[in-house]
Amino acid sequence: MRERAVSGHPDRPGRTPGVTLPSVTERKGTTNESGVRAERQGTAGRLPALAHESPATAFGDYRAAFHSARLPMALLDGDGLIIAANPAFGELLGTDPGRLTSAAAADLADLGSDPRLWTAYREVLCGRSDRLRCTRRLKHPAGQTLWVEVGVEPLPGGERFLLTVADSSDRHDLLARVRHLQMHDPVTRLPNRALFFERLSSALEAASFEPSGTGRIGLCYLDLDGFKAVNDTLGHRVGDRLLSAVAQRLSRCAERTGGRGGDASRGHLVARLGGDEFALLVENSAGTDQVAELAQCALDALQQPFDLAGQRLSVSASIGVVERTAAGTTATGLMQAADTTLYWAKEDGKARWTLFDPERNAHRMTRQALSSTLRPAVDRGEFTLEYQPLVGLGNGRAEGVEALVRWRHPQFGTLAPNRFIALAEENGSIVELGRWVLEAACRQARAWQLERPAARPLFVSVNVAVRQVWDSDLVADVAGILAATELPPELLQLELTESAVMGSAGRPLQALQALSDMGVRIAIDDFGTGYSNLAYLSRLPVSVLKLDGTFVSGFRSQEHPNPADETIVEALVSLAHRLGLTVTAECVESAEQAARLRRIGCDTGQGWLYARPLPPERITALLDADGRTDDF
Template sequence: MSGTSEGPAPTADLVPPAVTESRADPGDRTVRTACPPPAAQPPAQAAGPARTPAPPPAQAPTPPPVPAPVPAGTRATDPRPPDRHAAPDPHTTAPDPDPAELYRAVFAVAPLAMAAVGRDGVVIAANDAFHALFTRPPAAHGSAPGPGPVGRVAAELVDLVADDRTWHTYQEVLRGRQARLRCGRRLARPDGRTMWAQITVTPLADRSGPGAVLLSVSDVSAHREAQARLRHSRMHDPVTRLPNRTLFFERLAGALEAGAYDGSGTGRIGLCYLDLDGFKAVNDTLGHGIGDRLLAAVAERLTRCAEEAGPTRDTAPLVARLGGDEFALLVEESRGTEQLADLAGTVLRTLQEPFDIAGQRLSVSASIGVVERRADGTTATGLMQAADTTLYWAKADGKARWTLFDPERNAHRMTRQALVSTLRPAVERGEFRLEYQPLVRLDGGELRGVEALVRWEHPQFGTLAPNRFIGLAEEDGSIVQLGRWVLSTACRQARRWQLDHPDTEPVFVSVNVAVRQVWDSDLVADVADILAETGLEPGLLQLELTESAVMGSAGRPLQALQALSDMGVRIAIDDFGTGYSNLAYLSRLPVSVLKLDGSFVRGFRHEGGAHPNPADEVIVETLVQLAHRLGLTVTAECVETAGQAARLRGIGCDTAQGWLYSRPVPPDRIAALLTARTASDG
């Protein structure tokens, strides 16, 4: 009998009685005799266990037949059954049966297949169940059965020679050095059928030292089949019958390991990770029942794509449902990105055809993230993260498409994540600093104020401008902490300039405020505390909010703006002209300054005497006039040429900022400008 192996699991067990066997005649059935444990004797052959059959041991003479035991209270000559209601007759009580006979009878009829094996590894006795498993049936009707198991090498009968670990443990049990061997085998029975068996080998008691062992074989096929059905159910999705997330990751881990260490293949792995576009709408409008049927239909098409992509079942991509409307096609031994791109394109074309579900014609598309790389050095987590990122790109690029993983694009994403994770600690570590850009009066050129611009001195990425991290800070809420630091630092610096230059008209400082600062913090209280702490007058502080943040403000934001204005703080609308541009609404807000977006000012450039966009000048002139009628002052941003400044001055714009006057500079450069102005005034 041959089989496949499972690992042994030696454990301690009870020791059954020793069993021996003899034959009166080769043609007779085996006569089995059992002895109590103390009487067990070692077999005649004392050689070590063998992996090949050995000659059978010397047979003992056939013992005389033993009469069947007579139950107590029954006469040997009385054929009637005993009356259980009658009192026992002390004169007719039969002696107790011989324990050895009971052992023999139990061993012979036990449903568990058992055999006694000598120290040489040869079967010396076996019960009926063991004979039924290992005796070849007659080749034809009326012919004799094949040889039985007695006299054969036990290890070959139950395939204990299949692996070295099991064989070594078996030898240790035979020598009395190990308490038990237990392992599983898939055995081929003499009649051609196969069975899953649990093999157990335990020593039999022998006072003189290591003796025979008891070999038992239990048919566990039904249990193994139930386990297989349970595993299949646990590893497959009930809706689509595809492998589920658990089985997918099991196969992925195996593929990565095989690709890394098996030099016979390509050593590469590929993955198409797809998400259905529009599936949620189907679920929400038609119900989950229709949605499940749609998923099953999608699974059938994906399976067909995989079968067409692989010439054999073993080389076809694995199709799995990872959850919801997410599917994956795993390509083991990938031949490169071209193969993955062809597969993704086939999937998209296959899913384009509408689905007929319950009398309804449904259409869905898919976004697919494609990743292909070497298996060596790749982890399942890393591969799935790359696939998930690429799937996100496919959706962001317009859906119904596939996108290949781009390391450079991913590096930008990783940089973004690194910035987000270090934003909050960066404030505490003092990694931020402020630079100031002058705000200049257009009609006289004097310095009127400065705008505070934050810079991040990142230890890994160097100096970062606000557009690299302010949006991230607004997303994760760290803008509140960062904004409070900027406000405090700018006010303290403005007060320092005022104290250092008492003879010069003080300059105001303009600080950008995100709308989340108004919602998530008590901005009014923060401003009041900072002004009191630094000693800066409220009129020397200007807070800038974007047009989209201010327009439509109601409730708490509007109340906060009104309270700040009542306090004397100037409120400015930044980047005006790019959003609502509703001057009528502005009249109801506590706003005192408009900052025109730089896109209008850039239209003022002169190239060969021609104006590139005359409409820009008309728009700016109209905005300035309307703002002045509302009592607002106007600041133009991004002024880079003297011609632009001259036109803005002619229109009546109040102040300007831009590279024509100065780039953002450190605080000491502003101090130098103030010193120079003091000298010129003197």
């Protein structure tokens, strides 16, 4: 089949959509090779003969059907020009069908405005495709808009084509109404989650192809504070009314700041994502200030009381604000950032908006990565112990060491306990980690004892989290480890924080008592920062108080002492001694601090003055030096 040139349409489409009625003046001097133009000049308004039929019989049986059909139809030549149109076609376009002869079908059916559709249309006319089906929007001469189903396919012989244009406006309107119901929230009448994500994806895609835009996008992700209490106390009907009122105020904010509220057309989109969660989408954002202004407007609007069914309600909202370049941003990534920022707003006190902070998010992601790999890290042997001496303030010799765990992370390097212990307590992996630390420390202490049998043995102090007491049988674990390592119980000290020990009752208190009866020493760590309920000191099986380093920090200088700190420490030391307890001061960094602590009767000190945390082999050298830390 030879390729034809389609009259009136060069290779580049671009005619304005809509109906353009052709001139009744016949065109002259445009006869093509097959004589189609000459044939049409003598048969305007009539159905011509097909190539394989005689003129007397051509369409003899179909002429009446063609003219009386209710389906708008037209016969096209190979150039895409109308040879004949039936009355239904003329009625659809509001004109006499005879006036449509010689008109370009592509103009009448809006087939040239879309490059892909124009190419598909040409494929049919050139014989490389069997059929074209599409939906187009036409403008009737009377002014109304028509939605039509357009079809183009070749007739037998391949030289003529049948064009059908069926009015589908009613069906389209019905589908539009159904879609509106599917895409809008019935309570607030705002766009719902499905429409929001459709609009968001479209906005991100458009930002890459519209050079006239800013190429940026903004999002306010909003959650009402305390909405559940409204539903629980006043009922869901009042709750729904409150949501509807919130939607109206958010829409007005969007309008005032340059958008169209809940309208799904271009502009700020306000959507209800579900429950008491709303989103305000800013396409072509002008920058952070614009999105922040919208967030502040929403916050201020919602803080005004609501009068609903005789109830006067006051609510607030937490808002996460994200504003960034659209290029490289995905809908999922944007929503994750917004959700994280909303969580920050609630964590920071609610009733506020918070801007996304990449650095803070990176810290959160690091925490999440550490939390998810804590348990496997214990099995992989990624943890190690260092030991910091506990030095007698009277003789300057090490009496024990505190075991401090380190995580040799393959990605983040060596991590101190403050980077992962709280995470381990949150996810429960502190039980496995704590058991490993306890066993490794006891095994090392026993090894030192065996290596230097003549030296004064050092006790080892191990931190124990309160969750280890509740979630495991700590007494059984300690007994089993002491038996396995053959470490004498008096060489083990367990440190628990003051907040974990004070107020202990039931199982924790029983466990501490059992450990004390076993011969293990119990120390209260960071004493003075928690409950400080001194009455419990006489009831708990405690041997040692470790004063928090904040008290010792007041001893930094003889020239500028803090009398209050010294008075408190002196009183605590005196009280502890009267109760038969020893006192260890943490964070001793200078000789002046050590001297003053010694003067008021403190028993042992721990800090950088004596030594930083050391690997096990350095502790062996400490034993060789008779416990003296002068060279450490």
